[in-house]
Amino acid sequence: MSETVSGDIQQTMESMGERARAASRILARADTGAKDRALRTMAERIEQRGEALLAENRRDLEAGERAGLDQALLDRLAFTPERLAAMAEGLRQIAALPDPVGAISDLNYRPSGIQVGRMRVPLGVVGIIYESRPNVTVDAAGLCLKSGNAAILRGGSEAFHSNRVLAECIREGLEGAGLPADAVQVVGTTDRAAVGALLRMQTYVDVIVPRGGKGLIARVSEESRIPVIKHLDGVCHVYIDDRAQLDKAVAVTVNAKTQRYGTCNTLETLLVAEGIAPRALKALAPAFAEKGVELRGCARTRAFLPEIAEATEADWGAEYLAPILAIRVVPDLDAAIEHIHTYGSGHTDAILTEDYGRARRFLREVDSSSVMVNASTRFADGFEYGLGAEIGISTDKLHARGPVGLEGLTTLKFIVLGDGHVRG
């Protein structure tokens, strides 16, 4: 963990970058055993220092209350014994995942006689900029370490004291396994200029991962001269086709909306084929009423459910993250896909149908990071997909799309094996 004493933020950040680059070379060739030992030691340290973590976290919470942070923010900031246990468990799960680094694939002989293949390798140095939730410090450190990357972590100023103790646990894990302490550096200043400096250190940082609210993501995307893996909006759709089976459609739609309201893979706009709209809406309305979900519908929806509010243009494309659902009746699959491409955010969209051809078309034609048939959008998640922990869900198209786990923090280089081969 680095702390700024001088006011020269730029120089401090450059020095962190230089040390991160040097550490990344060592980490890239570190063996799996050492990395896993470091992860397990970090988990032990977090458990052993529970008291100190809770005490330092209390300092952050008190400062946050004095500064007038809202309750949701304070909730995200707060440690509990359960949350500390979950952090330690998360690190052990990362240790148990297969090491992606060094895997060689597609090694084939070419007509020239050389063998050409690809080797999975770390990206190098990952810069992570995040807000409030200090558990990101631990998750991000663990994922970067296992994928062989050095990390520069810049948490929110409101979690300053909590992050300090976590950084100590991380450093002790690294050193205990004989890995460089600079492999995970936590920015020790709360000066916002540190973020600006980080975003322009192309020489030392290979990718930036922002995690937080839309303001943070927008700032990072605009300012960064380094490639960014980011999550924008989660405006997820379910389309109930007129060949959907009604009971499944109701179950999946209600789950997609109500299993959790605040997550990015929660359903926000429901599209219903007009052929099934009378039956589907009649079955859905009481189910949503029971859960306290406010419905907002297009004119055709309101022909069946006159009691609900009218949806305006702003409702299409809204990410409510709340018990509100926009509903639109559409003529057919084409109109549904058109709506999704016009108003969606390319996150997760599902069709509910028993029709083979329509399922096949939806899968191919909808341009989103996750496209589903007869399943709840809530499944769009690194653990559910079998990736293990995720560093985020990317709504970008390049490099990593959808849940980003260890693989998204690596890249492929070409390897060529010859025996004195020259090009003719």
Next chain:
Amino acid sequence: MSETVSGDIQQTMESMGERARAASRILARADTGAKDRALRTMAERIEQRGEALLAENRRDLEAGERAGLDQALLDRLAFTPERLAAMAEGLRQIAALPDPVGAISDLNYRPSGIQVGRMRVPLGVVGIIYESRPNVTVDAAGLCLKSGNAAILRGGSEAFHSNRVLAECIREGLEGAGLPADAVQVVGTTDRAAVGALLRMQTYVDVIVPRGGKGLIARVSEESRIPVIKHLDGVCHVYIDDRAQLDKAVAVTVNAKTQRYGTCNTLETLLVAEGIAPRALKALAPAFAEKGVELRGCARTRAFLPEIAEATEADWGAEYLAPILAIRVVPDLDAAIEHIHTYGSGHTDAILTEDYGRARRFLREVDSSSVMVNASTRFADGFEYGLGAEIGISTDKLHARGPVGLEGLTTLKFIVLGDGHVRG
């Protein structure tokens, strides 16, 4: 092909972007047969219009001479019957490549009962900005089309008339196969503001590929708000280990430097282990002298070859693209890797050795897009690697690294198949 009549570049570009996005939806679901028919028709049209292409190209060449373009630029600009035949052949080769779009991989059942897999899909709209060489118009159009992407091509103003006729051939190919003409649009204005507008159309363009000199790449990287796949420098190294076999080492080193001087995968700095330096340098010096290659060496190199010039700091890291070679004697493998990481550009680096452990270490530890053992750096090429045509060689780490073929113009989305599954 679009042409600007009004002076409102911004609006013209936005309109092209909007049409490209619409065309990309159709292209993404186009079947392989239609795309291949379009490619073969384009090839026929180029052959049929040979006279017109040569005549329009002559107009560009005459304008270029009047404008005082240097001979190298005019050479790259010039069409010959052979070059036209090569363009047509290139399109037929792309038609013969397997279609990457829609391929599903890793489709597995998860404990929840859903199946999760990944589908290869087009990026969407690709913007390509290039200089002088009009054959890029044809290569880029072909690769984008086969990979299911719409393309906006912005060639150099010096190739204006040549590109116009090529654009007609491309459009006729698209229309003949029932594909939208807007799938490949060639920017019809030579106004540089068009590039600025293109680089900020995040809504319509998914990736920018610049192809040209360092000035162009630098401008595009700095200005673009859209992800860029780019090629920076090609400072390639060969390291002759003291366990190299001398005859192979000489053959590979001479090939890597002299097979072609102007390419990005050409050897620029030779590193020689001190244990083999006397023998290796003695064997190499006459071979390079015969080819007219100027050698510049470090002090230890000059102890063996006193007649050559002294290499200065500027020689390490120089991309000569010329018959010049920098030579440095290093103590061992560690020093060689350190030199490559300090001065290299992450393009292509090779070790020459018969030592198993050192080959293994070099492959894992050198952080470049292509890492080779006992093979010439000149093999770093899409055709040699079996990718088919390439749109460029990326020195970036994210998304595409090394030669970028059809796969680099696609991405993976997650697909989920269920039967009414909900998340618990």
